[in-house]
Amino acid sequence: xxxxxxxxxxxxxxxxxxxxxxxxxxxxxxxxxxxxxxxxxxxxxxxxxxxxxxxxxxxxxxxxxxxxxxxxxxxxxxxxxxxxxxxxxxxxxxxxxxxxxxxxxxxxxxxxxxxxxxxxxxxxxxxxxxxxxxxxxxxxxxxxxxxxxxxxxxxxxxxxxxxxxxxxxxxxxxxxxxxxxxxxxxxxxxxxxxxxxxxxxxxxxxxxxxxxxxxxxxxxxxxxxxxxxxxxxxxxxxxxxxxxxxxxxxxxxxxxxxxxxxxxxxxxxxxxxxxxxxxxxxxxxxxxxxxxxxxxxxxxxxxxxxxxxxxxxxxxxxxxxxxxxxxxxxxxxxxxxxxxxxxxxxxxxxxxxxxxxxxxxxxxxxxxxxxxxxxxxxxxxxxxxxxxxxxxxxxxxxxxxxxxxxxxxxxxxxxxxxxxxxxxxxxxxxxxxxxxxxxxxxxxxxxxxxxxxxxxxxxxxxxxxxxxxxxxxxxxxxxxxxxxxxxxxxxxxx
Numbered sequence: 001x002x003x004x005x006x007x008x009x010x011x012x013x014x015x016x017x018x019x020x021x022x023x024x025x026x027x028x029x030x031x032x033x034x035x036x037x038x039x040x041x042x043x044x045x046x047x048x049x050x051x052x053x054x055x056x057x058x059x060x061x062x063x064x065x066x067x068x069x070x071x072x073x074x075x076x077x078x079x080x081x082x083x084x085x086x087x088x089x090x091x092x093x094x095x096x097x098x099x100x101x102x103x104x105x106x107x108x109x110x111x112x113x114x115x116x117x118x119x120x121x122x123x124x125x126x127x128x129x130x131x132x133x134x135x136x137x138x139x140x141x142x143x144x145x146x147x148x149x150x151x152x153x154x155x156x157x158x159x160x161x162x163x164x165x166x167x168x169x170x171x172x173x174x175x176x177x178x179x180x181x182x183x184x185x186x187x188x189x190x191x192x193x194x195x196x197x198x199x200x201x202x203x204x205x206x207x208x209x210x211x212x213x214x215x216x217x218x219x220x221x222x223x224x225x226x227x228x229x230x231x232x233x234x235x236x237x238x239x240x241x242x243x244x245x246x247x248x249x250x251x252x253x254x255x256x257x258x259x260x261x262x263x264x265x266x267x268x269x270x271x272x273x274x275x276x277x278x279x280x281x282x283x284x285x286x287x288x289x290x291x292x293x294x295x296x297x298x299x300x301x302x303x304x305x306x307x308x309x310x311x312x313x314x315x316x317x318x319x320x321x322x323x324x325x326x327x328x329x330x331x332x333x334x335x336x337x338x339x340x341x342x343x344x345x346x347x348x349x350x351x352x353x354x355x356x357x358x359x360x361x362x363x364x365x366x367x368x369x370x371x372x373x374x375x376x377x378x379x380x381x382x383x384x385x386x387x388x389x390x391x392x393x394x395x396x397x398x399x400x401x402x403x404x405x406x407x408x409x410x411x412x413x414x415x416x417x418x419x420x421x422x423x424x425x426x427x428x429x430x431x432x433x434x435x436x437x438x439x440x441x442x443x444x445x446x447x448x449x450x451x452x453x454x455x456x457x458x459x460x461x462x463x464x465x466x467x468x469x470x471x472x473x474x475x476x477x478x479x480x481x482x483x484x485x486x487x488x489x490x491x492x493x494x
Contacts, residue, residue: 014167015240015242017239020215021158021240022155022158022159022167022170023170025155025216026151026170026173026174027174027205028110028114028209029147030174030175031114031143031144031206031209032175033174033175033178033180033182034179034182034205035144035178036322037179037180037183037344038182040183040186040340041186041187041325041337041340042189042190044190045071045191046195047074047075047078047079048072052190053192054192054193055194056193063193063196064193068196071195072127074130076448076452080444081134082133082134084445085138085141086141086444087437087438087441087444088141089137089139089140090148090440091145093147093149094149095145096146097109097146098426098427099426100146101149101153101222101426106154107213107218107219110147110150110151110213111210112146113150114209115206115210116139116143117202117203118203120136120138120139121136121202121203121206124137124199125196125203136199148413148436149426152168152429153425155168155171156417157219157220157221158220158240159240160241162359163359164359165358165360165363165414166355168358168414169354169410169411172351172355172409173348179321179347180344180345180348183340184341185197190337218236220240220250220254221250223236224255224257225254230251233251234251287427292420292427292431298420298421301419301486302428302431304419304477305416305431305432307477308367308432309432309433309435309436310436311371311408311412311469311472312408312409312436313436314442314469316443316461317409318440319443319447320401324340324397325337325340326448327397327451328343339394342398343401346402346405347404347409350406351405354405355410358411362479362481363411363415363477363479364473364478366407367407367408367411367473370405370406370407370409370411371408371466371470371473372403372470373399373402373403373406374403375462375463375466375470377399378459378466380392380399381396381400381459382456382457382460382463384456386455386457393456415477419486421486
């Protein structure tokens with residue numbers, strides 16, 4: 001199998017159109033990363049908890065001259081709510097995205113996501129009270145949740161199987177790049193006069209992404225399976241495939257999916273409750289979320305999807321992403337923003353280093369290494385912070401973030417579509433992203449509460465959670481590298 005994959009890789013190359021489509025698609029996840037990290041450093045200034053003089057000490061800033069407030073008074077609970085609303089909006093966006101992507105197509109939904117990113121950023125930029133700040137953060141969250149469903153789906157469907165690991169990992173690289181960008185800018189803008197520039201920059205980025213999305217291609221798989229548009233799909237494949245046999249193989253495979261879907265729907269509805277038989281499955285041959293969760297044929301797929309997507313959050317990476325400045329400020333006395341920037345740089349670099357090896361090393365080994373590193377480093381962080389070893393704790397924060405970047409960062413969104421039957425692809429991606437957002441809400445809201453109550457001991461919780469997910473991955477997550485069909489992944493016929 002490895003020799004066969006190597007031979008395919010030598011023949012198959014990534015075309016310029018494919019590179020461009022994936023690059024522009026990843027701008028959506030870059031914006032998600034940007035919004036993940038934007039409040040980390042500026043939050044204390046924005047909420048009036050800290051006052052940092054800006055570059056205009058003897059006059060009003062441009063924002064103040066336009067009538068905007070110097071800061072928005074916010075207590076710790078309210079700030080936690082602002083932070084969590086990104087995840088709450090993401091939950092709503094992920095619930096709607098699968099349906100919209102199947103109904104309208106991947107590209108139109110990507111355009112809509114960019115528009116929502118821009119709108120939410122503008123609302124936050126112009127906020128003069130908590131209500132507007134809440135609203136803007138929630139709108140951005142909707143865009144992010146939808147993006148995290150549609151982007152991996154589109155990347156998976158336009159990319160040849162042999163390159164999906166590498167191209168899919170570019171999405172997580174862009175998320176890390178967005179976090180790095182926001183932390184870099186916050187070094188310069190975390191002051192009383194410039195913190196609104198963070199939101200101005202994100203709105204401009206969204207406008208650029210909006211315009212560029214029109215230059216990308218639609219999913220050829222969606223065109224065949226959902227629209228039976230073989231002509232347009234073939235025209236796109238000629239641009240994103242380097243070998244004619246790849247085009248023939250993809251069209252033939254998707255044609256088989258189209259021909260099978262009505263038969264599969266009839267077979268499936270015979271096994272489902274009578275109420276389900278009256279649903280749209282006969283027409284669309286897709287599986288609803290309830291069917292995916294309850295029907296025994298899909299049970300192990302659903303368990304694997306939920307497990308891998310919740311692991312990405314409950315192991316604790318967003319404790320650093322959202323509250324890294326607060327955590328580091330208790331460990332070091334100076335240069336907190338620069339150290340926080342270095343953490344983001346390590347995150348981005350680690351994803352970049354591992355991306356070319358996702359297809360070579362496999363998904364499961366990377367997950368195991370990632371969870372193990374996070375589990376051990378979280379235990380050391382807990383021990384060192386509670387026993388006065390601040391330098392050791394700071395080093396382990398870097399290891400903790402690096403561990404996430406090696407596996408739990410790039411792999412989950414890539415592996416979901418590989419774990420699920422094609423009838424469940426959109427449902428699985430939407431469900432997985434929903435569970436990811438629910439887990440993010442739990443961490444983003446409750447971590448500062450637990451930190452206040454437990455201090456450094458809170459990281460022992462992440463150690464225990466990591467141990468549980470390590471056992472889960474060993475038992476419930478199959479390797480998907482080099483396996484084209486769900487039957488090959490799970491070793492049985494569906």
